[in-house]
Amino acid sequence: xxxxxxxxxxxxxxxxxxxxxxxxxxxxxxxxxxxxxxxxxxxxxxxxxxxxxxxxxxxxxxxxxxxxxxxxxxxxxxxxxxxxxxxxxxxxxxxxxxxxxxxxxxxxxxxxxxxxxxxxxxxxxxxxxxxxxxxxxxxxxxxxxxxxxxxxxxxxxxxxxxxxxxxxxxxxxxxxxxxxxxxxxxxxxxxxxxxxxxxxxxxxxxxxxxxxxxxxxxxxxxxxxxxxxxxxxxxxxxxxxxxxxxxxxxxxxxxxxxxxxxxxxxxxxxxxxxxxxxxxxxxxxxxxxxxxxxxxxxxxxxxxxxxxxxxxxxxxxxxxxxxxxxxxxxxxxxxxxxxxxxxxxxxxxxxxxxxxxxxxxxxxxxxxxxxxxxxxxxxxxxxxxxxxxxxxxxxxxxxxxxxxxxxxxxxxxxxxxxxxxxxxxxxxxxxxxxxxxxxxxxxxxxxxxxxxxxxxxxxxxxxxxxxxxxxxxxxxxxxxxxxxxxxxxxxxxxxxxxxxxxxxxxxxxxxxxxxxxxxxxxxxxxxxxxxxxxxxxxxxxxxxxxxxxxxxxxxxxxxxxxxxxxxxxxxxxxxxxxxxxxxxxxxxxxxxxxxxxxxxxxxxxxxxxxxxxxxxxxxxxxxxxxxxxxxxxxxxxxxxxxxxxxxxxxxxxxxxxxxxxxxxxxxxx
Amino acid sequence: xxxxxxxxxxxxxxxxxxxxxxxxxxxxxxxxxxxxxxxxxxxxxxxxxxxxxxxxxxxxxxxxxxxxxxxxxxxxxxxxxxxxxxxxxxxxxxxxxxxxxxxxxxxxxxxxxxxxxxxxxxxxxxxxxxxxxxxxxxxxxxxxxxxxxxxxxxxxxxxxxxxxxxx
Numbered sequence: 038x039x040x041x042x043x044x045x046x047x048x049x050x051x052x053x054x055x056x057x058x059x060x061x062x063x064x065x066x067x068x069x070x071x072x073x074x075x076x077x078x079x080x081x082x083x084x085x086x087x088x089x090x091x092x093x094x095x096x097x098x099x100x101x102x103x104x105x106x107x108x109x110x111x112x113x114x115x116x117x118x119x120x121x122x123x124x125x126x127x128x129x130x131x132x133x134x135x136x137x138x139x140x141x142x143x144x145x146x147x148x149x150x151x152x153x154x155x156x157x158x159x160x161x162x163x164x165x166x167x168x169x170x171x172x173x174x175x176x177x178x179x180x181x182x183x184x185x186x187x188x189x190x191x192x193x194x195x196x197x198x199x200x201x202x203x204x205x206x207x208x209x210x211x212x213x214x215x216x217x218x219x220x221x222x223x224x225x226x227x228x229x230x231x232x233x234x235x236x237x238x239x240x241x242x243x244x245x246x247x248x249x250x251x252x253x254x255x256x257x258x259x260x261x262x263x264x265x266x267x268x269x270x271x272x273x274x275x276x277x278x279x280x281x282x283x284x285x286x287x288x289x290x291x292x293x294x295x296x297x298x299x300x301x302x303x304x305x306x307x308x309x310x311x312x313x314x315x316x317x318x319x320x321x322x323x324x325x326x327x328x329x330x331x332x333x334x335x336x337x338x339x340x341x342x343x344x345x346x347x348x349x350x351x352x353x354x355x356x357x358x359x360x361x362x363x364x365x366x367x368x369x370x371x372x373x374x375x376x377x378x379x380x381x382x383x384x385x386x387x388x389x390x391x392x393x394x395x396x397x398x399x400x401x402x403x404x405x406x407x408x409x410x411x412x413x414x415x416x417x418x419x420x421x422x423x424x425x426x427x428x429x430x431x432x433x434x435x436x437x438x439x440x441x442x443x444x445x446x447x448x449x450x451x452x453x454x455x456x457x458x459x460x461x462x463x464x465x466x467x468x469x470x471x472x473x474x475x476x477x478x479x480x481x482x483x484x485x486x487x488x489x490x491x492x493x494x495x496x497x498x499x500x501x502x503x504x505x506x507x508x509x510x511x512x513x514x515x516x517x518x519x520x521x522x523x524x525x526x527x528x529x530x531x532x533x534x535x536x537x538x539x540x541x542x543x544x545x546x547x548x549x550x551x552x553x554x555x556x557x558x559x560x561x562x563x564x565x566x567x568x569x570x571x572x573x574x575x576x577x578x579x580x581x582x583x584x585x586x587x588x589x590x591x592x593x594x595x596x597x598x599x600x601x602x603x604x605x606x607x608x609x610x611x612x613x614x615x616x617x618x619x620x621x622x623x624x625x626x627x628x629x630x631x632x633x634x635x636x637x638x639x640x641x642x643x644x645x646x647x648x649x650x651x652x653x654x655x656x657x658x659x660x661x662x663x664x665x666x667x668x669x670x671x672x673x674x675x676x677x678x679x680x681x682x683x684x685x686x687x688x689x690x691x692x693x694x695x696x697x698x699x700x701x702x703x704x705x706x
Numbered sequence: 707x708x709x710x711x712x713x714x715x716x717x718x719x720x721x722x723x724x725x726x727x728x729x730x731x732x733x734x735x736x737x738x739x740x741x742x743x744x745x746x747x748x749x750x751x752x753x754x755x756x757x758x759x760x761x762x763x764x765x766x767x768x769x770x771x772x773x774x775x776x777x778x779x780x781x782x783x784x785x786x787x788x789x790x791x792x793x794x795x796x797x798x799x800x801x802x803x804x805x806x807x808x809x810x811x812x813x814x815x816x817x818x819x820x821x822x823x824x825x826x827x828x829x830x831x832x833x834x835x836x837x838x839x840x841x842x843x844x845x846x847x848x849x850x851x852x853x854x855x856x857x858x859x860x861x862x863x864x865x866x867x868x869x870x871x872x873x
Contacts, residue, residue: 055816062815098819105723105818107735127853134822141728164849174831175726199845202835210831236836243833 054098061106074108085116094120094131101138110139114146121153126165129157133168142176151181158188163197170203174210182211186218193225198234205229205240209247219248295330298323302334305341317341317352324359335360339372343379350384358391366399370409377416389413389420397428403436407443411460415450418457426459430466435576441474443467448475448490451498456507462515465502468495469519470574473526492527499523500537510546517541517549521556525571535560707832708791709762710737710781711825713814718742721776721814722821726832727762737761745770745777755788771795775811794837798828801839805846823849 057077064070081096093116100113117139120132140147150172157169170192173185189211192204208222226248229241301323304316317338324331331338338360341353361369373392380388392413400406410429414421433443444467451464468475472495502508503516517538524534538560541553559567713722720738729737740761745768748756756768762781769791770779778795782788799809801824806813814821827842829835836842 058816102818104731105720107731109731126855130823130849130853131819134819138724138822141725143728162852164845164852167845171826171830174833203830206830206833206835209833235838236841239837240833240835
């Protein structure tokens, strides 16, 4: 066999398409493949010129393979046409296939085919007719359509279902190409709708849709028809789903829309995952139109957030996020945070981001906000985004009455620290700033656990964070600064702090080395000014740039009587820059925050339950626009996840019926 | 309507390409390459729908399914239902499976004209014509029977001698 193969190649073409494919596949490089194909094409061209009939269809088959690989094959077009005119079935078959693959409707060569097509359409063999109709349906041009329309129309009434369905789709194309011919197709099309064979129905309905879209006369006819056929809807899920889609599309008001949402709610309770996906997805679209109706299904949706299927969870989370308002935020957040404990890691990231965004947007009180954020950081600290912690710190700095509460809660939560980065950062910053509040129980709120915390306890916490192997250098830098601040707040611990700081004087990380050296020199040589240097920071502003300046300005205005130290890097600058650095680098990024009306909010009393985060009114819709940057911190809109509905074939058909009805509705508006 | 039906393998080689809108050869190959680069980056569990405005125009998307080493891809516009398309891919693959008995990629490579026949029974002119796998199978088997019968009329290749002697 192999020897025969070689010898055929020496003398001419490979006889069998299979062998050619083998040969092409055996090529190792693209260049080799190109060479083989070029040679094949040359041989094929010769064969076509010799006009040898017997192997023409095999050669054209080979040509189609070559075409699929992307090589030019126009020299084979005439061969296709000759094959179509042949008598035997396999030749016709390859001819038509070649016609559809190698040519498109823009080629003039197509006109030559019209005659063969006419003959074949009227052939007694259903498959030959089918071939012709298929070819016509795929690439007919306007002229061919005009010539052959009457034949196709005739076939629409054929006894054979196989032919009817193909003729129907052919008619679709004809009608598209030559809209004038619509009238002649209307009556046969209507008759198709009553057919029993589902294939015919599918194509028949498609034809009707096409006709409706193109002509108003047709529409009138179909209006009568479709009101009658609506009655035989069955309750398949695909049908209901299409109903819902239609209702949403035509923007029905009142009863119909409630019906649609109830259907979706029922879908949500189905055990089948696919249906729930679809329902959740549609509900996301609905919720922007009609939030109230969707609220009724809130419990089911929250259940879906805990589903085992990750795509359902994601969709449900999106939906919950859109459903939250001031009334239900506490309940929903509680549910979500509960779920955070048991969710798996890749979902935790999304969930954390969403919870943080929700909490920021809708907190009824500052205390609740702090509680939730601390809880969030304890549960999923490693997933909390940097912007979120930054914002939290800003708010803490503005809420002077609650600072003591916050720092004490953080201290308590820290006892179960498991390496969460954000928790460490916020804790260490708060202890540094408000360490004295921690120790002297100031501003204790009702219901707080009185716990005696000594200064050394506080320094212990900072030390733990500093020395832990898991923390990043950024957090360590925070810790060093905190130690410096504590050295002024807790004078007894100065020695200990100094010792801790000196540990980093030779650190490999430049930032830590620099900080520890300079901080130590402040403590030892400039203790006279360190008190004023390390006073409490003023409340930070949401606005990035002005906050950095304010931090600087705050430091400067407090220390106008400072003498300029003689060191190369003045501790004043360094301190303010260190403080500001913690925030400037972060705050001056591309997410610009809009300035708020009153940058330094007046002190808020802890007992007022209707406090907003930064003193502006709760009910104003501008709340949402104040923090556009944070909304960017949540993940970009999730890619829609869909699943297959296992439609039975008759449901597919009824889906088309509904599309028809939808069409009708659109036209009647 | 369906704009294109494609089967390509996980290395980007096209196995079946059928375009229902007129595109030149270069455009077709470019489309295939773009689709491949879009699909090869998608992780396993992502959804089966990809927007493809740059290749086929506005409002079009890919619906694809990954089976073993092949991607089955339908390019559709907004008039088709995505879920219906996924079902259609399922019908197509099931029919292939019944025709070729545990179909694998090589079956599709060597019998691409047969696969085209099956595809033509399911999708015609960019519209869905049949969704029942059994019906498609029956029609396709009848067609192949006709082809085999027809083929007996062509003199079989015995060797170089017979070929040369005819010319």
